[in-house]
Amino acid sequence: MAEDGRKGISRFVAAVRNAVARHPILSWLVRRAVSIIRVMRANPLTLAGFVVVVVMAIAAILVAGLPPLGQLLFGRPASILPFGPSDLYLDNAFADPDIVRKLRIASSTLLPRFSAGGIVSGLTREEIMSPSTYHILGTDNLGRDTLSRVLAALPLDLVIGSGIAGISLVVGGGLGLVAGYWDRPRSIGGVISVIIMRFADIFLAFPSLVLALAIAASLGRGTLSSVLAILATWWPYYVRLVRGEVLTIKHQPYVMAARAAGVSELRILFRHVVRNLLEPLIVYYSLDIGTVIIVFSTISYIGVGAPPSTAEWGNMTESYKAFLPLHPWPVLAAGLAIFLAALAFSLLGDGLRDFLDPRSRRALTQAAAPSTVPAVATGPGGG
Amino acid sequence: MEPLLRVSHLTLDYETKGGRVRALRDVSFTMHEGRVLGIVGETGCGKSTLGHAIARLVPEPPARVHAGRIEFRGNDLLKLPKWKMPAIRGTGIGMIFQEPINSLNPAYRIYDQVAEAVRIRRLREAGKNPTATFGQEGFDYSRPRMPTTSEILSKPLRPSLGRRGVASLVSSKELRKEVLDFLRLVRINDPETILDLYPHELSGGMRQRIMIAIALSGRPSLLIADEPTSALDVTIQAQVLTLMKELMDEVRTSILFISHDLAVIAEMTDDVGVMYAGRIVEFGPVAEVFESPRHPYTKALLRSIPNRRKAEGALPSLPGSVPNLLRLPTGCVFHPRCPLVREACKEPPGPELVMGTDTGSVGGHLAACYFSNEVKALP
Numbered sequence: 001m002a003e004d005g006r007k008g009i010s011r012f013v014a015a016v017r018n019a020v021a022r023h024p025i026l027s028w029l030v031r032r033a034v035s036i037i038r039v040m041r042a043n044p045l046t047l048a049g050f051v052v053v054v055v056m057a058i059a060a061i062l063v064a065g066l067p068p069l070g071q072l073l074f075g076r077p078a079s080i081l082p083f084g085p086s087d088l089y090l091d092n093a094f095a096d097p098d099i100v101r102k103l104r105i106a107s108s109t110l111l112p113r114f115s116a117g118g119i120v121s122g123l124t125r126e127e128i129m130s131p132s133t134y135h136i137l138g139t140d141n142l143g144r145d146t147l148s149r150v151l152a153a154l155p156l157d158l159v160i161g162s163g164i165a166g167i168s169l170v171v172g173g174g175l176g177l178v179a180g181y182w183d184r185p186r187s188i189g190g191v192i193s194v195i196i197m198r199f200a201d202i203f204l205a206f207p208s209l210v211l212a213l214a215i216a217a218s219l220g221r222g223t224l225s226s227v228l229a230i231l232a233t234w235w236p237y238y239v240r241l242v243r244g245e246v247l248t249i250k251h252q253p254y255v256m257a258a259r260a261a262g263v264s265e266l267r268i269l270f271r272h273v274v275r276n277l278l279e280p281l282i283v284y285y286s287l288d289i290g291t292v293i294i295v296f297s298t299i300s301y302i303g304v305g306a307p308p309s310t311a312e313w314g315n316m317t318e319s320y321k322a323f324l325p326l327h328p329w330p331v332l333a334a335g336l337a338i339f340l341a342a343l344a345f346s347l348l349g350d351g352l353r354d355f356l357d358p359r360s361r362r363a364l365t366q367a368a369a370p371s372t373v374p375a376v377a378t379g380p381g382g383g
Numbered sequence: 384m385e386p387l388l389r390v391s392h393l394t395l396d397y398e399t400k401g402g403r404v405r406a407l408r409d410v411s412f413t414m415h416e417g418r419v420l421g422i423v424g425e426t427g428c429g430k431s432t433l434g435h436a437i438a439r440l441v442p443e444p445p446a447r448v449h450a451g452r453i454e455f456r457g458n459d460l461l462k463l464p465k466w467k468m469p470a471i472r473g474t475g476i477g478m479i480f481q482e483p484i485n486s487l488n489p490a491y492r493i494y495d496q497v498a499e500a501v502r503i504r505r506l507r508e509a510g511k512n513p514t515a516t517f518g519q520e521g522f523d524y525s526r527p528r529m530p531t532t533s534e535i536l537s538k539p540l541r542p543s544l545g546r547r548g549v550a551s552l553v554s555s556k557e558l559r560k561e562v563l564d565f566l567r568l569v570r571i572n573d574p575e576t577i578l579d580l581y582p583h584e585l586s587g588g589m590r591q592r593i594m595i596a597i598a599l600s601g602r603p604s605l606l607i608a609d610e611p612t613s614a615l616d617v618t619i620q621a622q623v624l625t626l627m628k629e630l631m632d633e634v635r636t637s638i639l640f641i642s643h644d645l646a647v648i649a650e651m652t653d654d655v656g657v658m659y660a661g662r663i664v665e666f667g668p669v670a671e672v673f674e675s676p677r678h679p680y681t682k683a684l685l686r687s688i689p690n691r692r693k694a695e696g697a698l699p700s701l702p703g704s705v706p707n708l709l710r711l712p713t714g715c716v717f718h719p720r721c722p723l724v725r726e727a728c729k730e731p732p733g734p735e736l737v738m739g740t741d742t743g744s745v746g747g748h749l750a751a752c753y754f755s756n757e758v759k760a761l762p
Contacts, residue, residue, distance in 0.1 A: 184444045253485035256440055260480075261500045261597060262473020262507075265466075271499075275490045 039355050046354070049347025052340060056154060064155035081148040138329040140320055146330045150337050152311040157341065160223075161293040164230050169285055172238025175200070179239065180246030181269055197243070200236035208233040208295055209302070216304035226305040230295055234288075241284055242277060249276050279356045286349030290342030297338050313338045385457055387637050388414040388437070388605055393451030395436055398444075404708045406432045408661040408716075410451070411736065416604070419631065419638045421652030421669060423645060423684075427705055429661040430641045431481075434609045437639070438476050439468050455605070473503055477603035477636075481610040483590035487582035493593055494578040497562045500600045502553045505561075565596045568633070570626055588619035592626065599634060607639045612647065624651060645688060649673055657681045660706055660716040663736060667748030677750035677758050679721050686762075715752070722761060723754050 020026045040047040062080045070079070137146035179196040182189030212229035219225040249255065250273065258268050293313075299305040300314030308315055313334045320330035395407040406429045414420050422430045435441045437453055439460060453460040455475065460468070472478075480486045487496055559578075566574035569592040582590055591611060598606060608627075612620040624647065631638065640652050648655055648669065655672050657665040657680065665678040676682045683701045703720040706712055715733040718724045728734075736749045752758065 184442070186444050253480060253482060254488040257478075257480055257486040257594070257597075258488070258499075259469070260438060260440060260472055260478035262469050262471075262503050262601060263499065264469045272488055276488070 045347050046351025049344045052344035053348050060155035060158045063151055081151055137333045140330050146333050149311045150333050153313050156312055157293050160296050161289040164234055164292045165285055165288040168235040168238050172235035173242045176239040176242025180243040200239045203232055204236040206233050212299045212304050221304050223306045226299045245277050245280055249273050279353055283349045283353040286345050286352055290345035293341050386413045387416045389454040391452045394449040396447050396449050402709045406661055410663055412656055416637055419640055419652045421640045421648040421655040423648045424658035428658040430658050431609055434607045434641045438472055438478055473601040474507055476605045477598040477601050478607045479594050479598045479611050482614050483587055483594050486594055489582055492579055497597050498558050500597045501558055501561050504601045565600045569596045587615050588622055591623050606636045609641045664751045671748050677755040678752045679723050679758055680717050682758050682761050723757055727753055
């Protein structure tokens with residue numbers, strides 16, 4: 001009897017595998033999933049980075065997206081934060097202690113809840129609290145829950161990080177493509193390439209911090225001015241990276257083979273050149289997100305970034321650093337958040353590089369370090 | 384009948400910091416449909432440059448065509464603007480390269496790469512690509528000319544593409560079928576298994592077959608093979624050459640076979656041109672050139688092939704070395720190493736590629752030597 005059951009199951013499994021193998025989209029998905037799983041199992045660090053990034057992304061979406069969604073659906077903003085980022089809660093002594101306690105119990109679980117929102121009453125406990133059951137990471141000097149503030153800063157920092165790096169990638173990458181692909185000796189393309197590179201050099205000369213201060217002084221402080229400052233100093237790195245890669249790829253034999261097969265120049269550019277460009281570019285992008293988060297937090301720490309009352313990791317580090325000797329939790333929480341975010345993106349970037357290079361996917365199971373595509377340029381001079 | 388390819392007095396220079404390197408000097412030859420022409424010579428003699436120059440794949444800024452014409456089906460390729468060349472490549476002129484691992488894009492699977500070539504050809508055959516088929520129609524795009532009535536009537540009407548339009552030409556089902564057909568054409572037994580593989584997951588012989596499949600899927604009239612087997616070991620080389628010979632019978636493509644291996648040339652080609660320092664020094668039917676060479680360089684080349692049976696004695700070789708292309712000898716390029724050298728050989732310009740004055744050479748056996756009659760007497 002058990003025999004028949006096992007045979008039936010194996011036949012079913014075989015049938016499912018056949019069906020999937022025949023369907024092009026499904027089999028592609030399955031192959032992708034299998035290779036991702038294989039990468040993850042061989043490289044625990046990559047897995048850790050991947051998991052943390054995914055968790056952060058989901059948390060950021062929920063933190064930022066649930067309140068308006070709740071407003072839309074239920075008429076009141078929903079939230080996964082145990083407390084609002086600016087919520088000031090009372091301790092014991094207040095008009096309706098039971099309600100407050102019930103609210104606290106209900107909201108100490110990270111389930112969507114309807115936020116009480118805002119300042120409950122004029123009476124506040126202006127005292128920093130250590131981690132307790134209700135406040136997992138304690139509160140800050142105004143009674144605001146640390147965990148909520150750290151989580152509330154998550155979408156802001158993530159969006160700024162990936163946004164700045166993304167815009168730099170698009171703008172810088174596009175310019176790098178132009179500067180690299182049509183750069184031939186004694187041609188218009190060469191002149192344009194020189195112009196682009198020297199223009200990029202101008203912006204490379206500025207340190208992000210100094211430029212942020214200057215822009216803050218002229219345009220006023222705030223998130224937008226600091227973002228503009230970082231953007232201005234960030235895009236040239238991508239120009240250099242992309243141009244270097246394009247120059248190498250341009251001379252590869254497979255590009256000439258594609259040309260010999262009659263592929264038009266534009267299609268070569270977008271299909272062959274760009275696809276081989278992606279590996280270092282995506283790795284650099286992931287690493288860059290971490291770096292931008294750190295830079296933005298630093299700028300906010302100094303005071304020219306996000307406004308002081310906004311929940312932002314750099315801001316929080318600056319506000320709470322005075323309490324370090326006795327109450328290290330707020331600073332630690334904010335600092336750890338920055339660290340974890342940057343680390344997760346670094347690990348993910350490394351893992352992505354291994355994953356994207358088809359050649360090193362084999363080596364992944366031995367967890368070996370991959371190499372870049374060997375640049376053997378053979379041209380008509382070979383004989 | 385119009386020759387498929389006629390190269391006349393092609394001279395190509397590379398502008399380098401050290402000076403002007405004349406990679407091709409006054410190269411002229413003719414190729415007819417269905418024939419295989421071999422170009423043989425030492426490393427650095429310019430044969431690869433010649434192959435690339437015919438398809439205009441030599442990067443133009445450092446290289447410059449100084450003089451000459453390349454007439455493909457009667458149309459001068461050098462007069463065409465560069466952006467029109469992709470129309471000819473693939474379906475008119477195809478090319479396979481020396482290192483198969485480097486000639487396939489490592490980021491794409493085999494199916495994608497072969498399908499790309501098939502897709503290009505199908506679009507061109509339907510006239511959907513603005514750079515329409517050139518080589519197959521034999522249409523003259525370099526000079527504006529109205530087609531004659533008979534030409535218009537002789538071409539089949541293009542069938543309407545149906546509701547799906549261009550997508551029906553490049554539908555994945557049809558593409559896949561054609562890709563599999565071309566892979567079977569190059570004798571890959573189970574093509575379905577390799578479709579999803581990447582180039583680095585295949586052996587060298589397999590990769591070279593795939594390159595041949597990609598080149599043939601454009602159905603070119605002229606296939607330029609630039610040392611296709613030099614990167615393969617001898618057994619795989621034999622397989623690929625056998626495959627190419629069989630394909631020559633199946634597919635009516637003329638081949639320009641470039642190699643440094645005299646044995647391969649002897650086996651595969653109908654006519655041969657021997658190159659030295661950028662010039663063709665001898666040209667003719669391969670049996671005649673190899674049995675009775677009429678240029679001292681060819682004779683020396685043939686003599687220097689190691690012979691298994693004659694095991695004793697020193698290996699005969701040519702004295703001297705290939706000249707520096709920046710400082711070529713005056714007159715005949717070969718004269719510093721030639722056993723027949725006379726005063727006349729040093730005077731510019733050097734000897735032209737001409738028919739011999741002695742009898743017995745029919746079918747255009749040419750040699751660039753003033754004293755080609757005496758070559759027979761050389762040891």
